[in-house]
Every structure is written in C-alpha cells, then in structure tokens.
Amino acid sequence: MALINHPKVQDVLYWYLNGGFKVLDSVVRVLKQSNMLSYKLPELMPGGFFVATDVTCREIVHNPVSARFYRIEAWKSLSSSSSPPPQFKVYRDGRLVKPEELPIQRATWLGEEVTGEEYELIWPDGISKVGIFNASPLRNDSGEIIGSICTFDDVTQIVHMKRELNAHRLHLQRMVEERTEELKREFEKRETMEREVAKLERLNVIGQLAAGLGHEVRNPLTTIRGFLQMLQSKTDLHTYKGHFDLMIEELDRTNSIITDFLSLAKNKPTELKRQCLNKLLANLFPLLEADAYTQGKKCVFEPGDLPNLDINTNEIIQLVLNFARNGLEAMPLDGCLTINTFMEGQNIVLSFKDEGTGIKLEDVLKLGISFFTTKENGTGLGLPMCYSIADRHNAQIELTTGPDGTTFFVRFPKPLEVKTNP
Numbered sequence: 001m002a003l004i005n006h007p008k009v010q011d012v013l014y015w016y017l018n019g020g021f022k023v024l025d026s027v028v029r030v031l032k033q034s035n036m037l038s039y040k041l042p043e044l045m046p047g048g049f050f051v052a053t054d055v056t057c058r059e060i061v062h063n064p065v066s067a068r069f070y071r072i073e074a075w076k077s078l079s080s081s082s083s084p085p086p087q088f089k090v091y092r093d094g095r096l097v098k099p100e101e102l103p104i105q106r107a108t109w110l111g112e113e114v115t116g117e118e119y120e121l122i123w124p125d126g127i128s129k130v131g132i133f134n135a136s137p138l139r140n141d142s143g144e145i146i147g148s149i150c151t152f153d154d155v156t157q158i159v160h161m162k163r164e165l166n167a168h169r170l171h172l173q174r175m176v177e178e179r180t181e182e183l184k185r186e187f188e189k190r191e192t193m194e195r196e197v198a199k200l201e202r203l204n205v206i207g208q209l210a211a212g213l214g215h216e217v218r219n220p221l222t223t224i225r226g227f228l229q230m231l232q233s234k235t236d237l238h239t240y241k242g243h244f245d246l247m248i249e250e251l252d253r254t255n256s257i258i259t260d261f262l263s264l265a266k267n268k269p270t271e272l273k274r275q276c277l278n279k280l281l282a283n284l285f286p287l288l289e290a291d292a293y294t295q296g297k298k299c300v301f302e303p304g305d306l307p308n309l310d311i312n313t314n315e316i317i318q319l320v321l322n323f324a325r326n327g328l329e330a331m332p333l334d335g336c337l338t339i340n341t342f343m344e345g346q347n348i349v350l351s352f353k354d355e356g357t358g359i360k361l362e363d364v365l366k367l368g369i370s371f372f373t374t375k376e377n378g379t380g381l382g383l384p385m386c387y388s389i390a391d392r393h394n395a396q397i398e399l400t401t402g403p404d405g406t407t408f409f410v411r412f413p414k415p416l417e418v419k420t421n422p
C-alpha cells in the first residue's frame, strides 16, 4: 500500500491542514470532499515535510520534496531512530547531532515546538544539504502525542553560495593582505636603497674632496718635513732636537689622517688577495686585546669555519680596528666585545657584538655620514671608512641595536670559484 494511503499519514495530514487552515473550515471541507486531501494535495505541496507516524519515531514518512532532499523514494520511511541508521550525519553549528536531539524526535518525545533550526546533512559521498527545520507534536482529541510533523526549507543552495562567497572574500582578503605586505617590503627596500645611494653619493663627494685635499696639502707637507729633517741634522740646532722630533711626528700624524681620508675615495682601486680572514683576525687579536685591557674591558674572538675570500689586508685591518674601537668605546667597564666569523647561506659574516647601551634610532640613520660623531674627540670618519671599504669588497654592513648592545655585521659574498693561492 502506498504510504500516502496509510491511515495515520492521512490523519496527520488532515490534522496538519486543519491546523494550518484553522480559520478556514470551508477550505478543509472542500479539500476533503474532493478527495484532494488524500491524494493530490500532499503531492502538490512545494515545501518539504515528513511525519513521525507513531511515538517511537521509527517510521518517518517523507513527502516527495522531503524524499528528494533525503535522497530516497517519495513516501518512503527514513528515520534516524531506526536501525540501521541512515548513512548521512547531521550537524548543527558544526557539531555532530545525536538522533534524540533532532527536531522531530524532540517534538515526539518531549512535546517540544521547534522553529527555525538549521541543520546540515552530510553523506559519505561528500554531498551536503542544509535545511531550516520546524517541528511540532501531533496530538489526538485527548491531547496525547501520537506522532509529530516536521517541515523544512531546503536552503542548501543559499548556504553553499554563502560559503563560496565567504571563501572568495577570505581569499581576496588574503590577497590584499599579501599585496600590502609586498608593497610595504618593496617600500622599505626602496627606502634602504635610497639611503644606500645617498651614502654612496656622499662617499663619492668625500672621495673627490679627499683626492683634491691630498694633492694640495701633501706636497707642501713633504717639503716642510724634508726641511725639518735637514735642520734637525745641523749640530748648532741640536738643542732643538726634541722640538724637531715633535714637529716631524705631528706632520706624520697629519699625513696619516690624509691617508685615511684618501682611503674613502670610492673609485680608488683595491688590490684583493684570496686569504683566510680568521688568520688575519688572529694576527690582529693581540692588539685588540691590549686595547680592551687598557680600557678595563674584554675582547673575545670566536672564529667559525670559513672558506678563503678575496680581501685587501690593510683595508680589512682598518675596518676591524674601527668597528672594534667603536664597540669598546661604547661599553662600560668590564664590558666584553665579541668578534665572530661564520657562514650564513652564501655569505661569509664578520660580526662585532658589544655590551653598550645601543644606538638611538635617529642616530642609526646618520651612521656612515662623514663627520657624524657623538664623541667629544671623535672625527666621525671611522664608519664612513668602514662603509667605503665594505663597498670595495662588495660587502654589506648591517646592524642590530638595543639597550643590551649593538652588533655590526659585515656580510661578504662567498667567492664563486675556488682559487688556490700561488
């Protein structure tokens, strides 16, 4: 017998329609008289509904719309309370729902009126359907519950579209965030590059100045030194030997300042020789240690495994002395300066870590500008010289600074091909 002709289903439908059209008795009467109620109307109804035909909820009969939703034949029974249970799982707000928590069971067993609850059904083949359910207990004339009815709206398409839109929105949001980050990075890179270019331009100007200065001042100095030496050797001026020595010493010092200045010249050719940086540092270390000792500070050298690299010995000594002296000068008594060498990807890194109080942000931007100094007796040429030397070695200078101290990193590119020293 077709379940539509099941007397319980008909009773229930009648009860449902009678309730639905409570104020319109005439509508129910004419539907009943025309047999529409029994046969055609349930088929014609556009909404999904299903009915628990007894209080066990084991038999739940589905109209054609509901059957399509539940992927069964029209007017067949399908219930989460029967065994074996249906293949789909039911979720509410992402949580797996037990059969006794479903609207029709709650209406039948607890007499609950359920309205507007959204559930998602997921089948093992991945199909997902979403409905908004209402349920209501069905009672006989004496008020006893004899079953229940559940109606629902299939909102699968809307929910799926909403999810797709959400996923799309998130994707767009992520794309915007990524692009913003990229632009920020590009902007920062550009700023750094602009600073580098400005620094290089300054170095170039200094270089030209230095070359001019060297030419103009060194020659007369050499002449004066020569005459002083000549006069020094005269026996009648012997009593002034101390004065001559002092004058010659001062001239030599002036000459060495000019030499330093000249080394800032950007396009000065530099002779590079492949050698071991650790060996160069180890030779220099006693000098740095003595320097630290006289200031009541310490200096440590921690060499790492390095390949040989192309460097100009004198220039790198100059660079090491400048960084080490700055580090030592920045530290209080007992502070320790650590010099490290290590590999980092394709770079050979030389670092100077001090235990000073760090460099103020506004000063960090001025590092490398000639004559920038915060020291009473500083010339502000140490770091510009380091930048200039690093530049000639294709090396990059970077730093980290904070209240615990400053670390300067000099990153040399690893030489490409292996050359052996003759």
Ligand SMILES: Nc1ncnc2c1ncn2[C@@H]1O[C@H](COP(=O)(O)OP(=O)(O)OP(=O)(O)O)[C@@H](O)[C@H]1O
Binding pocket: 322, 326, 327, 330, 354, 356, 358, 359, 363, 367, 368, 372, 373, 374, 375, 377, 378, 379, 380, 381, 382, 383, 384, 406
């Ligand atoms: N390790 C460091 N810790 C704190 N400040 C530093 C450090 N290194 C450099 N500075 C700051 O950078 C400034 C410039 O340094 P730079 O070596 O160019 O010149 P200077 O040390 O002042 O003088 P000099 O020409 O004698 O080296 C310093 O005056 C100091 O303010």
Ligand SMILES: [Mg+2]
Binding pocket: 322, 325, 326, 382, 383
């Ligand atoms: Mg210095």
